[in-house]
Amino acid sequence: MNEQAAAPPPLQGIRVVELGNYIAGPGTAMTLGDLGAEVVKLESMEGDMSRHTGHFGHAMLRAYNRSKKSIALDLRKPRGIEIARRLILRADVVVQNLRPGAAESLGLGADALRAMHPGLVHVSISGFPADAPSRDRPGYDIAAQAESGLMSVTGEARGLPQKVGATIIDAATVQVAAQAVLAALFRRVRTGVGETIRVSLLEVALHLQLPNWSDYLARGVEPTRSGDGQPMNAPAADIFRTRDGMVVVSAYVQSHWVRLCETIGCPELATDARFLTNELRVANRPTMKLAVSERLSRHDTRECVDLLTRNGIVVGVVRSYGDVLAGEDFRSSRMVMDVAPNGDRPGYASFGLPYELCGTPRRRTEAAPAHGAHTEEILRDAGFSDGETAQLLEAGVVKAAVAAGTGA
Numbered sequence: 001m002n003e004q005a006a007a008p009p010p011l012q013g014i015r016v017v018e019l020g021n022y023i024a025g026p027g028t029a030m031t032l033g034d035l036g037a038e039v040v041k042l043e044s045m046e047g048d049m050s051r052h053t054g055h056f057g058h059a060m061l062r063a064y065n066r067s068k069k070s071i072a073l074d075l076r077k078p079r080g081i082e083i084a085r086r087l088i089l090r091a092d093v094v095v096q097n098l099r100p101g102a103a104e105s106l107g108l109g110a111d112a113l114r115a116m117h118p119g120l121v122h123v124s125i126s127g128f129p130a131d132a133p134s135r136d137r138p139g140y141d142i143a144a145q146a147e148s149g150l151m152s153v154t155g156e157a158r159g160l161p162q163k164v165g166a167t168i169i170d171a172a173t174v175q176v177a178a179q180a181v182l183a184a185l186f187r188r189v190r191t192g193v194g195e196t197i198r199v200s201l202l203e204v205a206l207h208l209q210l211p212n213w214s215d216y217l218a219r220g221v222e223p224t225r226s227g228d229g230q231p232m233n234a235p236a237a238d239i240f241r242t243r244d245g246m247v248v249v250s251a252y253v254q255s256h257w258v259r260l261c262e263t264i265g266c267p268e269l270a271t272d273a274r275f276l277t278n279e280l281r282v283a284n285r286p287t288m289k290l291a292v293s294e295r296l297s298r299h300d301t302r303e304c305v306d307l308l309t310r311n312g313i314v315v316g317v318v319r320s321y322g323d324v325l326a327g328e329d330f331r332s333s334r335m336v337m338d339v340a341p342n343g344d345r346p347g348y349a350s351f352g353l354p355y356e357l358c359g360t361p362r363r364r365t366e367a368a369p370a371h372g373a374h375t376e377e378i379l380r381d382a383g384f385s386d387g388e389t390a391q392l393l394e395a396g397v398v399k400a401a402v403a404a405g406t407g408a
Contacts, residue, residue, distance in 0.1 A: 007359050009036020014185070015091040017042055018068070019084075019108070021049040023141070023167060024125045024201065025097030026064040027174035032093065032181060033067050034353050034363060040091075040378055041068040042084055044075060045399055047371040062348055064174075065368035066339055071379070072372030072399035075106055079397045084108060086382055089117050093181055097125035100136045110196040120194040121184040123177055129200045139201045141170040148205035149223075153212060156227045173204045229289075234281035235260075239318060240293045245301040246318040249292070249308065252278050256313060263311040264295040334362070342367040343401075370401040 014037040018029035026041070026048065033039040041048070048065070050057040071087075074080040085108065088094050094113065096103050103109045103124065110122035124130075127139010137143075145151050145163050155162035177199045184195035206213065212223045215232070223231055230236035233252035240247055251260040254277070261270040269275055269291055274284040281288050296304055301317055308315040317323075324330050335354055341347045345367035352362060375398050379389045392398045 006361050009360060009363055010357070011036040011185075014038070014093065016040070016093045016095060017084075017088050017091045019094070019096040019098055019103065021097065023050075023060055023064055023170035024173045024177070024199075025095050026050075026060075027171070028123065028125065028177040028181070029095045030064050030066055030068065031174055031178040031353065032095075034365070036363060037093070039068045040087060040374075041065065041070045041369070042087065043070055043072050043371060045072055045396075047072065051371060061368050062339075063350060066350060067363070067365045068369055069374035069378055070369040070372055070401070071375045072401075073375075074397050074399075077395075077397050079392065079395070081106055081108070083379070083382070083392075083398070085113070085116075087378070088113055088120070090382065091120070092185070093121045093123065095123045095125070095177070095181075099138055100126055114194055114196065118194055119188055119192060121181055121188065121197065122194070123181060123197040123199065125173060125177055125199045125201075127201050129203060130198050132200075132202075141167040141201065144169040144201035144205040148202055148209065149212075150205055150209060153209075153223045153225055153231070155225045157225050159225070161225065168208070169201050169205045172208055173199055173201055176204050176207075229285055232282065233278055234285050234288060235292065238285070238289055240289065240296045240304075242296055242299055242301040242304050247296070247301060247304050247308075248316045248318060249296075250314040252281070254278065257281070259311055260292070260308070260313050263307060263313060264292065266291065266295060337362065337365060340364060340366045342369055343373060345370060372399045373401040375400045 011032055014032070016029050016032050016037045016039045018025060018039060019042050020026040020029060029039045029041070046052070048061065050060040050064075053060075073083055075084060084106075088108065094108075096108070104112075110124065113122060114120050126135065127137055127143055128134040142163055145154075146161075148169075150169075151161040151163055154164055177197065180197045180199065184197060188194055215221070216223060225231075228237055228239040228248070230238075230252075235257075236250045236252045237248055240249055249260070251257050257275070257278075258267075258270040261267050269288075273280075275281045275288055299307065305315055305317060319327065330336070334356060335351050337350055337352045339347050339350045347367055350365075352365070375393075376389055379392070379398065380386075384392070389398075393400060
């Protein structure tokens with residue numbers, strides 16, 4: 001690709017103001033930044049809560065706050081609210097995931113801001129839908145996993161419900177909210193009218209389970225936990241041991257099952273009365289798994305992958321994070337990026353967007369900023385004089401960054 005002929009980032013010229021903590025709000029704003037927007041992170045005097053929650057908090061900060069400018073602002077003071085409002089009214093998008101009702105109580109809710117700025121796209125992310133009885137409850141990824149039914153179908157059949165091993169609801173909410181913003185900005189180009197967007201973790205969690213919910217709504221049969229196997233199909237997501245590791249295999253479509261049996265040298269399994277249909281294989285899953293495992297365990301993992309792939313069978317290696325990091329597919333991924341240092345913030349490895357815009361060069365990205373690192377710069381750009389900025393600093397309305405530690 002000739003970068004000189006490449007298109008500019010799609011959101012170049014778009015300004016985003018974020019009032020966020022942890023993942024969903026900051027991640028949505030960063031996604032827009034990765035697409036070319038300028039992002040101002042409007043933090044309380046204490047800062048994003050991820051700055052105060054240990055190693056995992058610092059990981060969230062690094063992961064979801066690249067290439068932003070940070071201003072530390074006291075929203076408990078009228079002058080702080082005034083500054084926040086001025087910044088937002090100069091922006092195209094505001095993203096907030098403060099505690100329920102906080103933005104409205106500060107006069108920074110969608111109705112108040114869009115009355116002054118009709119073209120504003122205002123995004124509110126909460127734990128529960130705006131009209132739900134639980135709307136005032138704080139919302140976290142784990143609560144959405146529990147209350148959406150996701151935990152009830154995760155884990156071993158006879159064990160307790162389990163959470164998924166990553167904050168997938170928060171992460172999915174980032175992509176959902178960013179998609180909604182892009183749609184709203186596209187409509188604004190055509191109409192000049194902004195939008196009020198509400199996203200809840202609960203609804204995102206439900207949406208991630210559409211096949212399960214679709215079947216339940218149609219048949220009224222509760223999905224159940226089944227460990228590694230997919231509850232309604234077999235083999236699907238079933239783990240099989242190899243000579244030196246583990247693989248998952250998906251071959252529940254009848255023609256794929258027949259091909260799997262032939263590939264592993266057991267064509268008689270395809271006509272075995274216990275395995276003739278997908279439903280029978282689900283009912284007799286332990287026996288089916290023993291029969292397939294007996295053959296696959298004769299091969300090492302690489303041989304299994306080569307054999308099954310060569311014959312059109314879906315197979316995946318069960319890898320640890322260390323294995324993934326060392327793998328060729330990871331090393332060749334263009335999603336992996338080197339984040340540049342930012343002031344006294346060292347650079348680090350991170351992930352970019354999980355897709356490529358082939359006509360657009362990837363944007364250079366910088367480390368997550370220190371708390372209040374750009375306070376003076378942001379105020380200057382917003383029209384405040386050096387004298388006014390000094391007065392605001394002295395009055396404790398804003399705060400500039402000091403020498404940063406790991407998570408400050």
